[in-house]
Amino acid sequence: xxxxxESGGGLVQPxxxxxxxxxxxxxxxxxxxxxxxxxxxxxxxxxxxxxxxGISTTxxxxxxxxxxxxxxxxxLQMNALxxxxxxxxxxxxxxxASWGTACPTAESGYDSWGQGxxxxxxx
Numbered sequence: 001x002x003x004x005x006e007s008g009g010g011l012v013q014p015x016x017x018x019x020x021x022x023x024x025x026x027x028x029x030x031x032x033x034x035x036x037x038x039x040x041x042x043x044x045x046x047x048x049x050x051x052x053x054g055i056s057t058t059x060x061x062x063x064x065x066x067x068x069x070x071x072x073x074x075x076l077q078m079n080a081l082x083x084x085x086x087x088x089x090x091x092x093x094x095x096x097a098s099w100g101t102a103c104p105t106a107e108s109g110y111d112s113w114g115q116g117x118x119x120x121x122x123x
Contacts (some may be wrong), residue, residue: 001112002026002029002093002112003024003025003026004022004024004025004112004113005019005025006020006022006090006112006115007117009088010018012081012120012121013080013123014123016081017079018077018078020036020075020076020078020089021074021075022074022075022093024093029067029072029073029074030071031053031095031096032053032093032095033052033053033101033104033109033110034050034051034092034093034103035050035091035103035104036050036065037091038085038089040086040088040102044091046102047107048063048076048089049063051066051074052101053103054099062080063076063079068122076089076091081119083121085119086119086121088117088119090115092112094112
């Protein structure tokens with residue numbers, strides 16, 4: 001397992017953008033699948049998108065997940081934010097020994113989790 005720390009959350013107006021960061025302590029994330037999840041008040045945690053080992057960027061609608069060049073940080077870029085995007089956002093990681101497997105979309109596919117960062121979309 002690896003220790004993950006999310007940052008970058010905050011208050012943003014509808015239509016705005018935020019970039020969340022997920023950093024690992026003492027390791028690089030190059031050999032990990034990374035997933036971003038979120039949990040809104042009163043709802044179950046849901047998966048947003050994930051990044052397969054060896055892939056630098058994945059886009060899904062308004063959300064983009066990417067690795068920085070050093071491999072130390074993974075980002076979640078969120079655009080055109082809506083009030084329903086208000087939630088606590090979590091990154092998760094699973095180290096994989098080899099290439100060729102796609103990142104898991106389910107929570108059960110990850111064994112390391114950060115504490116989350118809060119995003120509030122409101123005018």
